[in-house]
Amino acid sequence: MRTLVFIPAWNEQASIAAVIADVREEIPGADMLVVDDGSTDETTARARECGVLVATLPFNQGLGAALQTGYLHALREDYELCAHLDADGQHPAAEVGRLLEVLVADRADLVIGSRYSDPDAEAGSDDYKPTLSRRIGTSVFRFFLTLATRQRFTDTTSGMRAANRRVMALFSEHYSPDFAEIESLQLAVREGLRVEEVPVRMLERAGGTSFLTPVRSAFFIFKGIVVLLVGQFRPHHAETDR
Amino acid sequence: MRPLALLLAATPDSVRLTSQTRILAAVLAVAFMLLILDLIRRDRLQERYSVIWFVAGLGMLAGAAFPGLLKLVADLMGVRDTNVALFSIVLLLLLGLALNFSVIMSRQAAQITRLAQERALEKARQQGEEESA
Numbered sequence: 487m488r489t490l491v492f493i494p495a496w497n498e499q500a501s502i503a504a505v506i507a508d509v510r511e512e513i514p515g516a517d518m519l520v521v522d523d524g525s526t527d528e529t530t531a532r533a534r535e536c537g538v539l540v541a542t543l544p545f546n547q548g549l550g551a552a553l554q555t556g557y558l559h560a561l562r563e564d565y566e567l568c569a570h571l572d573a574d575g576q577h578p579a580a581e582v583g584r585l586l587e588v589l590v591a592d593r594a595d596l597v598i599g600s601r602y603s604d605p606d607a608e609a610g611s612d613d614y615k616p617t618l619s620r621r622i623g624t625s626v627f628r629f630f631l632t633l634a635t636r637q638r639f640t641d642t643t644s645g646m647r648a649a650n651r652r653v654m655a656l657f658s659e660h661y662s663p664d665f666a667e668i669e670s671l672q673l674a675v676r677e678g679l680r681v682e683e684v685p686v687r688m689l690e691r692a693g694g695t696s697f698l699t700p701v702r703s704a705f706f707i708f709k710g711i712v713v714l715l716v717g718q719f720r721p722h723h724a725e726t727d728r
Numbered sequence: 729m730r731p732l733a734l735l736l737a738a739t740p741d742s743v744r745l746t747s748q749t750r751i752l753a754a755v756l757a758v759a760f761m762l763l764i765l766d767l768i769r770r771d772r773l774q775e776r777y778s779v780i781w782f783v784a785g786l787g788m789l790a791g792a793a794f795p796g797l798l799k800l801v802a803d804l805m806g807v808r809d810t811n812v813a814l815f816s817i818v819l820l821l822l823l824g825l826a827l828n829f830s831v832i833m834s835r836q837a838a839q840i841t842r843l844a845q846e847r848a849l850e851k852a853r854q855q856g857e858e859e860s861a
Contacts, residue, residue: 519852521848522848534855537859539852539855539856540851540852540855541845541848541849541851541852542848542851542852543844543845543847543848544844544847544848545844547841547844547845551841551844551845554841554845555845555848555849558845558849559849559852562849663837663841
């Protein structure tokens with residue numbers, strides 16, 4: 487099946503080449519697209535040196551807009567499947583390949599890679615050790631998203647996903663720029679798409695620190711709840727009709 | 729004749745507006761509308777966003793010409809003090825305008841995003857063509 491793996495990247499010149507090489511090795515049949523979200527460093531140049539297509543946004547638009555660019559490309563270029571992973575090296579490409587297998591078997595329309603291998607495990611078990619504010623945020627989002635979708639989600643903000651054409655059609659038109667990860671899950675479930683979580687192995691971030699301070703986390707959580715609440719009353723879209 | 733006289737009159741017991749304030753308000757309203765016209769003329773303001781401001785200017789002019797109007801509106805609102813009525817109306821109008829701009833801004837932000845995405849994908853397509861050539 488024609489598959490596109492796209493990688494949203496914002497100032498990831500240090501890690502992008504390694505991620506591309508990883509994808510090339512683990513998912514050999516797939517085409518690749520790097521979406522450079524207005525980086526101020528050499529991300530675009532590094533990616534081009536690796537010989538992959540790069541869609542460079544003229545200015546930073548946020549993760550949601552970058553992901554949407556990938557979905558739009560996949561839809562227009564008639565790819566049957568697409569997947570995306572983070573550019574910072576936290577997501578092993580082999581795990582992305584496992585997500586794609588679920589789509590090939592047609593068991594779901596959208597597959598999410600969850601860093602929590604056991605759905606009932608508390609955040610912070612396994613080898614992944616998040617900060618306190620992230621743990622709180624994870625729990626709150628789990629609770630509200632489960633409430634909104636009546637489906638169990640553990641890793642609501644995971645940036646490792648695989649999707650088929652129904653999802654491409656939906657996300658290329660409707661993808662919230664502000665609260666991309668969570669709202670997109672709610673939207674997909676509301677539109678009657680089959681969303682499945684698959685436990686995956688993720689790595690610690692190689693460098694840099696999380697942008698989440700306690701105050702920001704609180705605001706982030708508050709915004710997320712409002713977004714989910716409003717999302718429950720959104721009109722349905724026609725793109726996903728079979 | 730009595731309703732018209734009531735509308736025009738600035739009697740102390742209905743609306744406390746002196747001729748001086750009324751003339752000042754009228755001059756300001758006219759100046760405001762001239763400013764709007766000038767902004768349109770110099771392409772600094774698009775016609776479609778100017779209508780609302782023109783209506784606001786006309787409202788100001790009407791208030792200056794017929795102080796009785798204010799009294800009428802205040803009575804309709806059940807407000808004894810016409811000043812309170814005036815401020816409430818202006819405040820609500822400004823609130824509505826600000827919201828209107830937020831809506832326009834959101835729409836334009838979405839348009840800008842799509843434009844950026846289209847350009848980025850077009851560049852990627854070009855890159856692909858160059859490399860296969």
